[in-house]
Amino acid sequence: MTRADGLLLLLLGVGIGMLFRIYWTANLPAQEVAISSPAGTSHYPLHTPRRIQVNGPIGVTTLEIDNDAVRFVASPCRQQICVRSGWHRRGGAVAACVPNRISVLLHGEDPDYDGFSY
C-alpha cells in the first residue's frame, strides 16, 4: 500500500463517518438555542458559555448559556416565571418571558420526549 492509498482510505473513512453522523444518527441532543424577540431571532451554540441581553417591549431580558443549557437570569416581568423555570437543556424544549415577548427554543430532538407537561 502506497502513501496515496493510505490517504485515500483515510479520506473515505472520514467521509463515511460524516455521512453516518448526518443520516443515521437521529435525535441529537440540543446543540443550539434560538432566542426570539419582537426584533427577530438569533441562534447561539450551547457549547459556548455566554450571557445575552435581549430587548423586549418592557425592558431587557438577560439569558445565560453554560454547560450545554440555557436559562433566564433576569427579566423585567413581575412574576419571574421565566427565571424560575431554571435551566433548559432538552432538545425541543421551549421557555419564555411572556410579558417581554422573549422566547427560547432548543434545537435538536430529545431522544426520550416529544413534549413536556408542567
Add this chain to the structure above:
Amino acid sequence: MKQTLIGLGLCALLAWGIWRQPPSSPGVQHREFFAMGTLMQISFADPVPAGLMNRIQTELRAFEQRWSPRGDGELAQLNRQLTQHAQAPLPPVLRPGFVASQQACRSSDGLFDPGMGALVKLWGFDDESHFRTTPPEPETIALALAQRGKLCRAELDAKLSVDVPGAYFDFGASAKGRAIDAIVALLRNNGVHNAIVNAGGDLKAIGQRADRLWRIGIRHPRPQDAQDILASLSVKDGEAVFSSGDYERFFISEGTRYHHIIDPRDGYPATTSQSATVVHTSAELADAAATALFVAGPQRAAEIMGRMGITHYLLVDAQGDTHTSPEMRARLDGLP
C-alpha cells in the same frame, strides 16, 4: 488487487450514502407563538398546511378576547352586568363553556370554581399588572369567599341567573383547555393527522409521531440536576395531558410561599399538593380536573377524580410522595 477492491468497496459505500434518503420522517417541525397568556408550540409530524398558522392565531386572539374577564369581550361585559344585577343575558358563544364549567364545578364538589374570579383577582394572579408580593387582608378574603358556589348554583338558559349580584367569573383554569380542543379540531379539519398542541406545558396529541406514539415527559415539581422529569407516558390520539403546580406562579412573603391555585373553601393557596397531572380526551375537562385534583390533595384525590370521570391522574403531595390511579400507574414510565 486487494487494495483496489477495498478502495472500490469504500467508494461504492460512500456513493450509496450520498444518494440515500434520510430515515423516513424522523423530523418534527415546531411553530411557536404567544397566545392565551403563554407561549404556544405546535409540533407537526405532518407537513404544515399553508396559511394554517395565521388562521390559528386569529382564532386564538378572538377566543382570548371572548373569554377574558377584563376588557371588552363577551365575558368581560357579562361580568360588568353581574356586578349590579343577579341576572344577565348569557351570550350564546359563551354558553357551552359555562355549561361545561358548571358541570365540572358540581362534580368536583366546588373545588374547581370559576365563580371565584374575585378571589383570584384579589390575590393578584389574574394579570401580570396585578401581581403582588404580600397576601391580601383576611377580611377581604372573607368577603370574596361569599361568591363561592355561584356557578354551581347558577341557572344557565338564555340568561344567567345567580342568587345575588356581585358575581365575577374567571375561566383561567379551563379556558386554555377549551382553546386547545378548538385548535385540535381546526388542525384535524385542515388535514393535520399527527401533531401536538402545547400551551405552556398543557397539551393535546393528534395521531402519533412516525411509527410510535407521542412521548411526554411530566416535569418534576422540585427538579434536581439529575432529575428534571418525574415520569413519562405515551399519549394516544386525542388525549390531553394537563398539569397544575405551585412552582411557577407564586410570591414569597415573610418566608411563606403563596402560589396561584386558590382553595375555594378557605380563600388561601391550597397546601396539600406540589403538582397534579390529569389525562383525558377533553382538554377542557383535563384543565379543570388538574386544578380540582391539586386542591383536593391526596385525601380526596380518588373521590374527586371519580366524580369527575377522570381515570388517569398523578398527584405529588406536599411531602413529595406520589399518588396515582391504577390506570395511570400502568402507563407511567420512570415513576419511583
